[in-house]
Amino acid sequence: MPEPAARSPKAEQTRQSIAESAMRLFRTKGYDKTTMRAIASEAGVSLGNAYYYFGSKEHLIQAFYDQMQEQHAAAAAAVLERETSFAARLEGVLLAWLDVAEPSHEFAGQFFKNAADPASPLSPFSPESAPARDASIELFRTLVEGSDVKLATALRRDLPDLLWLLQMGVVLFWVYDASDGQQRSRMLVTRVVPIVDRLTRLSRLPVVRGVVDDVLGLMAALRS
Incomplete structure (x- = not known):
C-alpha cells in the first residue's frame, strides 16, 4: 500500500471511495x-484494487477509527476555543464524540465483539490502533493544557491518558446504550464530568496526593 504522501489525488480518491463504501x-x-468483495462492488473497483488499499475489513475499521478521530477533533475545536473551564472543556469534548459517533451506533456493537478481543487489531489498545489512540490522547492533552485546572507536574503529564481511558468507558457504555438517541450516554457524561473535575482539583491536597501518586505509579508500571 502506498504511503499517504506518495498517493496521487486519484489514488486518494479511490481509497476514500472504498472506505466510504465499506x-x-x-x-x-x-x-x-x-x-x-461486496465493498469492492459498492465502490466500483476490482477486488484486487480493494485489497491493494486495505488488506482486510479490519484495516477498513482502522481507517474508520482515524476518520472518527479527525471528525471528533474538528467537532471539539469550538468548545476548546471558547471555554477555559476544565469541566466545560471535558464535557464538550466527550459530548462531541457522541455527536460524531451517533450515525454509527447501529453497527458499532457488531464489530465491538471483535474489538473486545485483546489480540484483535480492532482493539483500541492494539498497535494497529496507535495512530487514532495517540491522536485522541493528544486532543485530551490540548484540553488539559488550555484549561484553568492546576495540577501537579506528574498528573498533568498523565491526565490525558487517564481521560482517554475515561472516554473508553463512555464508548463501552454507548455501545450498549439502547436509549433513544443514546440519551443515557449523554447523561453519563454530564454526571461524571463534575466528579472528575472535583477529583482533579482535589489532587493537589496533601491528603489526596498520596493516592494520586499511587495511581500514577501503577500507570508507569503497566507501561513498562
Missing part, C-alpha cells in the same frame, strides 16, 4: 455480513 455497507448489512 461504512455504508457496515451500517446497512452489518460488519460480519459485509465482505471485501
Whole structure:
C-alpha cells in the first residue's frame, strides 16, 4: 500500500471511495455480513484494487477509527476555543464524540465483539490502533493544557491518558446504550464530568496526593 504522501489525488480518491463504501455497507448489512468483495462492488473497483488499499475489513475499521478521530477533533475545536473551564472543556469534548459517533451506533456493537478481543487489531489498545489512540490522547492533552485546572507536574503529564481511558468507558457504555438517541450516554457524561473535575482539583491536597501518586505509579508500571 502506498504511503499517504506518495498517493496521487486519484489514488486518494479511490481509497476514500472504498472506505466510504465499506461504512455504508457496515451500517446497512452489518460488519460480519459485509465482505471485501461486496465493498469492492459498492465502490466500483476490482477486488484486487480493494485489497491493494486495505488488506482486510479490519484495516477498513482502522481507517474508520482515524476518520472518527479527525471528525471528533474538528467537532471539539469550538468548545476548546471558547471555554477555559476544565469541566466545560471535558464535557464538550466527550459530548462531541457522541455527536460524531451517533450515525454509527447501529453497527458499532457488531464489530465491538471483535474489538473486545485483546489480540484483535480492532482493539483500541492494539498497535494497529496507535495512530487514532495517540491522536485522541493528544486532543485530551490540548484540553488539559488550555484549561484553568492546576495540577501537579506528574498528573498533568498523565491526565490525558487517564481521560482517554475515561472516554473508553463512555464508548463501552454507548455501545450498549439502547436509549433513544443514546440519551443515557449523554447523561453519563454530564454526571461524571463534575466528579472528575472535583477529583482533579482535589489532587493537589496533601491528603489526596498520596493516592494520586499511587495511581500514577501503577500507570508507569503497566507501561513498562
